Amino acid sequence: MIKILYASVALAGLAAPAYAENTNWTGFYAGAEIGAGFSTPGFEGDALATGSQFNDDAFVGGIYVGHDWQHGQFVYGAVANLDFLGFHNQSVTHADPVFGGKTDTYGYDLDWVASARARAGYLASDQILLYGTAGVAVTRVEASSAFNGFLGGTDTIRKTRVGGAFGAGVEYAFAPNWSFKTEYSQYLFGKVDVGGDGGPPVAFKPSFGTLNFGIAYRF
Secondary structure: OHHHHHHHHHHHHHHHHHOOOOOOOOEEEEEEEEEEEEEOOEEEOOOOOOHHHHOEEEEEEEEEEEEEEEEOOEEEEEEEEEEEEEEEEEEEEEEOOOOOOEEEEEEEEEEEEEEEEEEEEEEOOOOEEEEEEEEEEEEEEEEEEEEOOOOOEEEEEEEEEEEEEEEEEEEEEEEOOEEEEEEEEEEEEOOEEEOOOOOOOEEEEOEEEEEEEEEEEEO
16 A cells, blocks of 8 residues: 555656646545455454454445645645445355354445544645545444354344544645545444344454545635
8 A cells, every 4th residue: 555655646746747836725625536445354252253254355435525724835634535335245154063064154244434534744745745644433334143053043233333544645736626636544443243142242343444546626
């Protein structure tokens, strides 16, 4: 991810003379973003399963809005986003080590994430902003635990979880009122418990990163 951010800075630097300097970063903006997500949830409650078995890469995309203030070479502001996540149908099934056949099955899905973050950065040039960002995030988790043996059952929960988000990016003002960004964000959330209604009690700890490319109009 870091190499991609560096490459974005280099490309923006080559293209920087595209229009007149003295870009004003103060004001509202709104944009759309698209990219890839990397889900790495924690998992506990079954010694035969690990969190890495639920790792997943998927498409992400959504919208963002924000406001910036510029003071000399420094820019700070606030941004909010809503992204849809493609982390679906992540499941693991274990066989009975003695009698064979399917026994426990665990499922884990994420549909969307929203965040409200502060961001602050430094202008490498009038048109290139390097920044960091951090704030609060919300996501929707669906998890299930099932026992497929005799007298088995399934427990499924859908929970909204509040957590944190942090990241870094580079934004390039390539034309009057228009900018392009490359941003990596990491999201962390509290534990989600599932099981007990016919399924073994286990827990997931949602965690994922997103690498987004976005384009915004600055008002």
